[in-house]
Amino acid sequence: xxxxxxxxESGAGEVPRRRLGWHVATLVEARRENATARTLVLxxxxxxxxxxxxxxxxxxxxxxxxxxxxxxxIASAPDRERVELTVQMxxxxxxxxxxxxxxxxxxAIELRGPVGGWFVWRATxxxxxxxxxxxxxxxxxxxxxxxxxxxxxRAPFRLLYSVRSPEDVLYAQELRPAHDGVDVxxxxxxxxxxxxxxxxGRLTAADLSSWGWPADFAPxxxxxxxxGFVEAMADALVALxxxxxxxxxxxxxxxxx
Amino acid sequence: xxxxxxxxxxxxxxxxxxxEIFAIDVTTADAQCAGCGSSxxxxxxxxxxxxxxxxxxxxxxxxxxxxFVRAPDAGWLDVRGAVRLRIPLxxxxx
Numbered sequence: 001x002x003x004x005x006x007x008x009e010s011g012a013g014e015v016p017r018r019r020l021g022w023h024v025a026t027l028v029e030a031r032r033e034n035a036t037a038r039t040l041v042l043x044x045x046x047x048x049x050x051x052x053x054x055x056x057x058x059x060x061x062x063x064x065x066x067x068x069x070x071x072x073x074i075a076s077a078p079d080r081e082r083v084e085l086t087v088q089m090x091x092x093x094x095x096x097x098x099x100x101x102x103x104x105x106x107x108a109i110e111l112r113g114p115v116g117g118w119f120v121w122r123a124t125x126x127x128x129x130x131x132x133x134x135x136x137x138x139x140x141x142x143x144x145x146x147x148x149x150x151x152x153x154r155a156p157f158r159l160l161y162s163v164r165s166p167e168d169v170l171y172a173q174e175l176r177p178a179h180d181g182v183d184v185x186x187x188x189x190x191x192x193x194x195x196x197x198x199x200x201g202r203l204t205a206a207d208l209s210s211w212g213w214p215a216d217f218a219p220x221x222x223x224x225x226x227x228g229f230v231e232a233m234a235d236a237l238v239a240l241x242x243x244x245x246x247x248x249x250x251x252x253x254x255x256x257x
Numbered sequence: 258x259x260x261x262x263x264x265x266x267x268x269x270x271x272x273x274x275x276x277e278i279f280a281i282d283v284t285t286a287d288a289q290c291a292g293c294g295s296s297x298x299x300x301x302x303x304x305x306x307x308x309x310x311x312x313x314x315x316x317x318x319x320x321x322x323x324x325f326v327r328a329p330d331a332g333w334l335d336v337r338g339a340v341r342l343r344i345p346l347x348x349x350x351x
Contacts, residue, residue, distance in 0.1 A: 113273065118282075118299075
């Protein structure tokens with residue numbers, strides 16, 4: 001198993017099969033998404049590309065050699081040298097405050113990946129897709145929407161995005177209600193945007209029924225968010241008749257930061 | 258991002274750590290739980306990472322399926338909670 005060998009799976013999507021090392025990733029641009037989240041546009045020479053939904057591990061090393069490592073979802077469509085991560089600030093975090101507030105263009109971090117081959121959407125797929133995101137759980141789902149667009153894929157997509165208030169919405173410019181075959185429904189949990197008829201509150205089975213796909217359509221379903229959110233949504237989807245085997249989930253852990 | 262000590266994430270979180278050991282992504286591998294016999298992708302396990310390492314439990318019966326600790330000079334991998342792993346591989350022609 002030479003680390004230099006790359007064997008690719010034939011058929012749908014290429015999965016790089018090789019041992020992953022750490023890449024040097026240099027910040028070329030950063031975009032504020034809201035008060036506590038920032039998208040990092042990284043230049044990563046030697047990046048093997050990725051699939052929509054995969055994540056990357058970030059490693060910071062202090063002057064005394066102390067390492068801190070975190071995993072972040074990739075927000076961008078696959079690209080050979082550029083990788084975009086959207087980082088949500090975690091209060092009292094060890095890594096995210098640096099990445100959100102201090103990491104400056106020209107500076108570098110270490111990046112390992114892409115990692116995770118299960119919570120992925122492949123651009124060769126044509127089935128309807130239901131994306132259900134809570135908070136910054138929308139990040140890997142955004143990568144799926146962007147990959148769909150970049151690849152010219154016409155699979156019908158629906159996104160249900162649960163977020164506290166209009167100020168917390170990530171990718172607000174890109175997530176328009178219905179655009180290019182992607183239906184977007186934003187469910188505000190604390191305070192709704194003006195003109196939105198749905199009262200503020202958590203996503204319910206009724207929302208999934210109204211704004212998602214009927215179970216008969218047998219969509220691929222991707223749910224990402226905090227653990228409680230993911231459990232509630234996955235249970236509600238199964239109760240609505242969706243096949244549990246077609247529901248893929250990704251939970252945020254307690255070790256973010 | 259959760260405030261309880263019982264909080265967990267899922268097997269997707271094992272992908273990076275286990276990539277140090279395996280040449281392929283094993284989170285897509287299907288594992289059969291030695292506790293209850295149910296099976297599913299490693300990505301679906303409940304992973305507790307606030308221990309000194311990772312403890313992955315069966316989502317059906319909560320038995321420990323896999324443990325992984327990255328020590329400074331070695332990785333310790335305990336999979337006695339799995340009857341077997343089925344690992345997707347490219348089709349061979351021979």
